[in-house]
Amino acid sequence: MKKEALSRRDALKFGALGAGLAVFGASNAFAAAPLEKDVKFDEEYDVIVIGTGFAGLAAAAKAAQRGNTVLIVEKMGRIGGNSAINGGAFAVPNNPDQKKHGIEDSAERFIADSLKAGLGINHVELLEVIAARAIDAFEFSRECGAEYKLGDKPSWFGGHSVPRTLVTSDMTGAGIIKPMTEFVEKLPRCKIYRRTKFDDFVLDAGGRVVGIMARTNYRFDSKLFSDDLENTTGEKKVYKAKKGVVLASGGFSADRIYRKLQNPQIPDNSDTTNHAGATAGAMLKAFQIGAFPVQVDWIQEGPWASPDERGFGVGPQLNQQGLFKYGIVVDVRNGKRFMNELADRKTRADAQYKILKEAPEAFPVALGTYNTFDKQILPLVEKGLATGVMKKYNTLDELAADRKIPVAALKESVAKFNEGVKKGVDEFGKPVASFNGECIDMKGPFYSTRTAPKPHHTMGGVKINTKAQVISALTNKPIPGLFAAGEVTGGTHGASRLGSCAVTDCLTFGMIAGENI
Known part of the structure; x- marks a missing residue:
């Protein structure tokens, strides 16, 4: 040779x-x-x-x-x-569950969302093909035997302007x-x-x-x-x-x-x-x-990853489809929010890196209550608690003490977020108007993770x-x-x-x- x-x-x-x-x-x-x-x-x-x-x-x-x-x-x-360790989340514009729940979507909207996250340097002709054939790809995966949690409202992932994500039955890419x-x-x-x-x-x-x-x-x-x-x-x-x-x-x-x-x-x-x-x-x-x-x-960088587990783990799903979605993420140094938790990945990773460059061990903390988790990932809550990636607290005082967050500022951040949810307007631009007034439950108990971006894609x-x-x-x-x-x-x-x-x-x-x- x-x-x-x-x-x-x-x-x-x-x-x-x-x-x-x-x-x-x-x-x-x-x-x-x-x-x-x-x-x-x-x-x-x-x-x-x-x-x-x-x-x-x-x-x-x-x-x-x-x-x-x-x-x-x-x-x-x-x-x-x-693919096997992927979270099993599949963005499908114009999917049947969107239509069932009255969610308006289109190929043009999908492309616009992708361009916004991609800072406009995307090769649009490739996006057009994906938008046109996403349903074909979804149906082909089902022909091969993949099963999905269908019937519920699709999941809303960061950077998307509408919920359009379908999730495999076992919530992993291995399900495909x-x-x-x-x-x-x-x-x-x-x-x-x-x-x-x-x-x-x-x-x-x-x-x-x-x-x-x-x-x-x-x-x-x-x-x-x-x-x-x-x-x-x-x-x-x-x-x-x-x-x-x-x-x-x-x-x-x-x-x-x-x-x-x-x-x-x-x-x-x-x-x-x-x-x-x-x-x-x-x-x-x-x-x-x-x-x-x-x-x-x-x-x-994956902005929802955790420093408390190796690799992909369970944290990304608990955060992306739970604490980041209906809860908040705070800077542990001052107890304040610093980003739209449902922004695109780059925006959120950059916001976290700004903190970690100033204080490398000051990992931001995501928090919420049981109602902040999508039904689809509720089975993962106990797994997250068992591995230690996520912790559970009876009160915000307990959470603040353990995570070393100023408690008064933390309570103020939660109250301010809840007030925005009720009004349908969020100070960081999070689409809280779609939450139907569902706030962080002040009665508790509270769940939290530490976050740190990791190279992802x-x-x-x-x-x-x-x-x-x-x-x-x-x-x-x-x-x-x-x-x-x-x-x-x-x-x-x-x-x-x-x-x-x-x-x-x-x-x-x-x-x-x-x-x-």
Whole structure:
């Protein structure tokens, strides 16, 4: 096999520069991909999919349903990646439950909400596709066996102008991943290889992607930096893709090297909501063969995460669909509110970081009462209490004493918030008019969590068109044989993705990739 002209470590060092050099004629510097003439294929398929999250499984299912033989490779031992630990929240504009409860929504409204959160740098043509096909994606997930809590009023996630989010029955992304995996594995033309790490693309003489190089029996080692740079485990294999490859490898929030290059303010030891395998290696390989890099330095922080648990945990759901929604978040130093708890993620994360930069241990505190939790997440309340992520107090005095908050100021903040709810106007712009006067219950008991943003979603990635084809920086045309979907792509959400839109994006463009390949 042809030895790579550029090491993986060099690729990380230069990041997306390869595509930029290629535009200026320096394409040979990054001509690292092996050529078809120099390899011997071990197995042959019509389509190869890299990754087993929402996007990868949707692409594989659609491609297989169209009569293609499909191989899906997953570097981890478990299926699903971030999708499996996702909160199971699925933004679906114009869904049946909205209509049942008289909620007016539209594709235009969904796009406007996304543009506001994304600071207007979104690639609108991709948003238009998502808005148009969200219902298709939802129904396809149900066809695969996913079940949702339907009939109740949809959940209202931060940054959305109306409630439009549907939640899986088990309130996790696994509620989609598990049945979709079973659906895919039952398709006669589809197979999944676990612990099989994608290492490189294979190109023909004309630059078409015709396969991949991978390692089977791979063992991921989370102790190593970035894309498991020193890990040489596994047996080298070469797989042919007669019709093309779908890149659905996800984001890089767990990649301590690459995320630090993009945003030096992120501490090396910063926790993330992502699984350990969320690294940049596959995306960087796409850049090396000329894929346009888009907005890779925008990294979204989850503003509802907790410093009292590792990873995603249960705090995000208790906060997003409970304490942040109908309760409040206060600065522990003065007991005052400082943000709209239902603003978009970037706005809320920035507001918290302002406090934590001044006082690194002054984690903001979210609080509310039992009536502040959506019915859908009530089963999680006891879990949050059991893990210690959330605490329960009989009175505000007890809460203030334990959380070290000035009690008089805290009581004033709660009273002021309740007064705003009754009037239908909030000082920070929270949509309290929709609360029907439902206030924080001053009789208690009170529930609270500590909050701290964590790297959650990497906004940038490879550029795709509306057919999920990856666009080349060399030609500004699709790279033949290469498609992509999900978090590995960039531009769709701009500076910051709205909560519950990841499922919508990944399933929609995963379907489109599978249909078009």
